[in-house]
Amino acid sequence: MGKIKYEKDSNERLQRCRSVGHDPDFSSCTSKEEKIAQAIELIKQEKVAEAVAIYQELEDVQDTILLNRLGDVYADGKGIEQDSVKALTFYDKSANLGNPYAMVEIGLAYEYAKGGxxxxxKEAFKWIKKSANQGNELANRWLRSVWID
Structure with missing residues (x-):
């Protein structure tokens, strides 16, 4: 399972939502899945503030792709004020739902004492190993370079 799989899942969700008759800009999206797909698409378009507004109106978001992407934009400060604590909050939610890329971010937060x-x-190793066990090659390389060499 790699980043390509997560991109594919995101793109498939986007296509499903568009195929049910909604216009391409999602102005008539109503279901939670459609709103999540809209937020992911807005992040891709670097309309981060709009994506965050959609996230905030949804309850109990369990979508690892959206949570991870929100973590990325807060971590990078791309389109929104950089905030490592908020980034790690999103990564933590995504990691606990099984996203291997978010697991690496949480592992690195423990290893380098980032974001509070x-x-x-030991906790860093646990998270990065968990990601590696899901096939994340970046996590595997990191483990080999840091803990095996």
Missing amino acids: YKKDT
Whole structure:
């Protein structure tokens, strides 16, 4: 399972929502899945504030792609004020739902004491190993370079 799979899932969701008769800009989206697809598309278009507004109106978002992307935009400060604590909040939700890329971010937060996380090498290893076990090659390379060499 790799980043390509997550991109594919996102694109398939987007196509499903568009295929049910909604206009391409999602102005008439109503279901939670459609709203999530709209938010993901807005992030791709670098309309981050609009995506965050959609996220905030949804309850109990369990979509790992959207949560991870929101983590990315807060981490990078791309289209929104950079905020590592908010980024890690989104990564944490996504990681706990099984997203291997978010797991790496949480592992690195523990390893480097980022965003309010206390340094904890064992916890870092646990998260990055969990990601590697899901086939994340970046996590595998990191494990080999840091803990095996």
